[in-house]
Amino acid sequence: MAAQQTVDNKYVYDFAEGNKDLKDLLGGKGANLAEMTNLGLPVPPGFTITTEACKAYLATGREPGGLAEQIEAHLESLERGMGRKLGDPDDPLLVSVRSGAKFSMPGMMETVLNVGLNDRSVEGLALQAGGRADSAASGGADRFAWDSYRRLIQMFGKTVCEVPGEEFEHAIDEAKRAKGTVNDLDLDADDLRALVDTYKKIFAEHTGREFPQEPREQLDLAIRAVFESWNAERAVIYRRQERIPADLGTAVNVVAMVFGNLGPDSGTGVAFTRDPASGAQGIYGDYLANAQGEDVVAGIRNTVPLQELERIDGKSYDELLDYMARLEGHYKDLCDIEFTIERGKLWMLQTRVGKRTAAAAFVIAGQLVDEGLIDMDEALHRVNGAQLAQLMFPRFRLDHDFEPVAKGIGASPGAAVGKVVFSSDRAVELAAEGEPVILVRRETNPDDLNGMIAAKGILTSRGGKTSHAAVVARGMGKTCVSGADELDVNVPAKKFNVAGQTVNEGDVVSIDGTTGKVYLGEVPVMPSEVVQYFEGTLDPERTDDPLVRTVHRIMTHADARRRLRVRTNADTGVDAARARRFGAEGIGLCRTEHMFLGDRRELVERLILAGTDREREDALAALLPLQRADFIEIFREMAGLPVTVRLIDPPLHEFLPPLEQLAVNVAVAQERGEDVAKEEALLAAVRRMHEENPMLGLRGVRLGLVIPGLFAMQVRAITEAAVEVTRAGGSACPEIMVPLVGAVQELETVRAEAEKIIAEVVGDSGVEVLIGTMIEVPRAALTAGQIAEAAQFFSFGTNDLTQMAWGFSRDDVEGAFFWRYLELGIFGISPFESIDRDGVGRLVRIAAEEGRAARPGLKLGVCGEHGGDPDSVHFFHEVGLDYVSCSPFRVPVARLESARAAVQTTGSDPR
Secondary structure (H helix, E strand, O other), X not given: OHHHHHHHOOOEEEHXXXXXXXXXXXHHHHHHHHHHHHOOOOOOOEEEEOHHHHHHHHHHOOOOOOHHHHHHHHHHHHHHHHOOEEOOOOOEEOEEEEEEEOOOOOOOOOEEEEEOOOOOHHHHHHHHHHOOOXXXXXXXXXXXXXXXXXXXXXXXXXXXXXXXXXXXXXXXXXXXXXXXXXXXXXXXXXXXXXXXXXXXXXXXXXXXXXXXXXXXHHHHHHHHHHHXXXXXXXXXXXXXXXXXXXXXXXXXXXXXXXXOOOOOOOEEEEEEEEOOOOOOEEEEEEEEEOOOHHHHHHOOOOXXXXXXXXXXXXXXXXXHHXXXXXXXXXXXXXXXXXXXXXXXXXXXXEEEEOOOOHHHHHHHHHHHHHOOOOOHHHHHHHOOHHHHHHHXXXXXXXXOOOOOOXXXXXXXXXXXXXXXXXXXXXXXXXXXXXXXXXXXXXXXXXXXXHHHHHOOEEEEOOOOOOOHHHHHHHHHOOEEEEOOOOOEEEOOOOEEEEOOEEEEOOOEEEEEOOOOXXXXXXXXXXXXHHHHHHHOXXXXXXXXXXXXXXHHHHHHHHXXXXXXXXXXXXXXXXXXXHXXXXXXXXXXXXXXXXXXXXXXXXXHHHHHXXXXXXXXXXXXXXXXXXXXXXXXXXXXXXXXXXXXXXXXXXXXXXXXXXXXXXXXXXXXXXXXXXOOHHHHHHHHHHHHHOOOOHHHOOOOHHXXXXXXXXXXXXXXXXXXXXHHHHHOOOOOEEEEEEXXXXXXXXXXXXXXXXXXXXXXXXXXXXXXXXXXXXXXOHHHHHOHHHHOOOOOEEEEOHHHHHHHHHOOOOOOHHHHHHHHHHHHOOOOOOOOOOOOOOOHHHHHHHHHHHHHHHOOOOEEEEOOHHHHOHHHHHHHHHHOOOEEEEOHHHHHHHHHHHHHHHHOOOOOOOO
C-alpha cells in the first residue's frame, strides 16, 4: 500500500523518466523533451512537474504535500549533473520555467527565462560567459549577463507579479531612443546595467517590494505563476476556441538555461520539417542570431530564413537537418522544433507535432501516405471537417487591376477583407456590430487573443511564420500576413503608412494569407479550388494542384470507410442539385413551409380566411399542383435517392402580416374611409390565431389535425409527384415526416389518413412511401418505444429538441445571455452549435435504443444543424444513427467526419 501511495504522489519526473505517450501527465512539452532525451538528442537537462500537481494546486490554492521536497531533490540532481548551483554568485546555474499542457496552446501560458540571476550572480554569469571562449562576443560577456538579467526582471515582473508589460517596453524604447537606435543589440553593457536599475524601480513601484534576490524564491514563484496561468483569461478563451477541456491543467518544465544571446556565434530559431502553411517539403523556419527564444516568437526583430543558418553556422545547420529528419520519422508527422545555438553548440529545446494550415494538413497527410509512414485510415485522422470547411472559403479574384501596397509573409492562408482596427477591444466591438475587421499590429501578443478571434484576418509589420500572430492564426484557421515591414504602424495614432499613403482606422484593406500581399480597398473573391472540385468544375485527375488531388484522394477513402450516410437539407431543385454535386446521398429535410412563400402567400391567406369547407377545399386544391410541381423537381434531381419531406411545421399565422402592423394599417384605412373588409377579415384571423409563444403552440402535427385537409393535400402532392416521376422513367423514394409528434396517437391519426391517400394514388406504379416522424419533443424521445410502433423512421430535429430540453428560445438567447454563459464556462460551446451529449444527446440515445427495440430496423437520422457539426457527427455515429443531414455546403464536412468516426484511429490529435 505504501509503495502504491509513493507512485500516486510522484509529482516530478526527470526527462529521462518520461516519453511522448505521457502527455496527460507531463504535458506535450515535457513528454516530448523526455522523448528527445531518450532518442539521444542534445536536450538541456531538466525535470517536469506534472499536471496532477497543477490540478491539486488549483483545487486547493497551495502546493500538494511532498511537491517542494521532490522539486528540491530533482534540483539538487540537476545541479550535480551541471556542476553548478542555482544562482551561485561565482558560477550560477540558471533555469527556464516553462508551461506545457497536453495540447499546444502557443503563447497562452507563461514562461520565465534566466531564473537564478540576481545582483551578485549576474557578475558571476559575466565571468562564466567570458571564460567559455577565447574572446567575449559581440559586446562582451558583461553585455550578455546584463541583457539576461533585464530579461528575467521583465518576464518575472509581468508573469509572476502582474507588472504591466508596457512599462518595461516603454523603458527599453526610451533607452534605445537615448542611444539613437531602434535595435536592442546596439545597447551596450552600461546601457543594459542602467536598464536593469530602471526595471527594478518599475518592479518595486508596482509590487511594493524589491525584486527577489533569492534564487529558490524566484523558482518557486515562477512555478506557481505557470500553474495559475492555466486559468488566465487568455488561456480560458483559447481553450474554448479550440475546444480543449478545462480540467487538464498544465505541467511545468524546469530546464537548464542555454544561451542564444552570447554573440554572433549564438542564436535561436524555430524549424518545421515541412512548410506549415502549404505542406510543401523543404526547409522552413526562422533564425535570429544573438537572441533568446522569446525574441523569435514575439516578432520584436525580423528573423532570417532558416536556410541562412547554413552560411552562418554550417556545422549546426547540418546537425539540425539530421535531427529534423530523425524526429519526423519518429513522430511520423510534421514536427515543430525550437532550438538554440550556444557558441556553436546546438541544443534542442522543444519539439511537437506542428500546427499547420488546413491546406497543409491535407497535403502532408497525403505525402506521409506516399512515404509509407502512415496508411489512409491514419490520414483520415490527420485531417478534420473544420479544416475542410476552411478550404472551401473563397479566395481573392485578381483578374482586375489590383496592385499590392505591401508584401509580408503568408503565415496563414485565406482571403480576408475588413475595416482596419488597431486594438483587440476595437476588433471585438466592431465585430459584435457585424463589421468585418482586420486587426493590425506591429506584432501581436497573447493579450490580443480576443481581437484575433473577432477579426477576419491579422496583419503585422513584424515577425515571421513562427511569430505569435502566425502560430495562433494557423491554429484558429484565421488569415494572417506577418512581417509586412513596409507598414509603418502607429498604434496610438490608429493609422499606418505604406507606399506614401495613410490608412486610418476604419479604412478597408484586403490581405492574402497565401501570398502575403496587402491591398487597399476591397478585393473581390471567387470560389476556392476545393469548392470547384466538389462542384465538378475542376477535375482532380487533370490538375497540378496537390491540395485538390489530396482532398479527392482522402474523400474517396472517406466514402469507402464511413458507415453513416450523408443527406442534405434542401427545399428546391437547385439546392438538391448542388448538394448532390457535393456528395449528398438523399434529402434528410425538405421544409414544405418554404413552398408557401412569395407569390403563394395569397393562397395561404385564402386558406386561413376560409369561412366554409368549400372555400378551404378550393384553397387547398389551388395549392396542390404548385406543391406537386415542387416535389417533381426535387425528386428528379435526387434521381431515386431518399427524400424526407416534412409536412408543414410552423404556425399558419407566420405566413400573415404581423398583428401590430396589420392593426395599424386597418386603423389608418378606416380613418381614410377606405373599404377594408378584406383587411378586417384578415386582422380577425390573425387575432384569432395569435399565440404568445407560437413555438409551443398550434404548429406541426397539431396544425395538421386542426386544419382538415391540410396534411392530406401535402401527402397527395408528394405521392402524385413520386408517381409521375416514376412513370416518366425516373425513380423517387419519398419519406413523409410528421413534425412535432409528442404522442403515438397523433402519429397514428395522421398515418391512417395518409395511407388511404397513398394507396389510392400509388396504384401499380411501384412507388413506396415511408411514413415517419421527427423526434423534437422530449416526450417523443422518452416514449420512442410506443411511437416506433407507428413510425417507419425517426429523424431527430435537434434544433427544437435542444430548445425544449434546455427551455430556451434559440431565436432569443444567443444575444441575451449566451455570451455570459460562455464567459463563465457554463457552456464550452453553444448547445445549438454542437450537440449537448449529456442532456439532449441522452434523449437521442434513449429514443434510438427504445425505438429500435420496438421496431428492429427502424431507420434513424438527424436533420438539425448538428448534422453538419464535426463533433456531433461522431456522437451520431456512436449512437448508431443511419444518416446525418445538413446544408449542402456542409455535406463534404459530414462525409469526412463520418469516416473519421468510423475509423477511430489513435494517432496524433489534430489540435
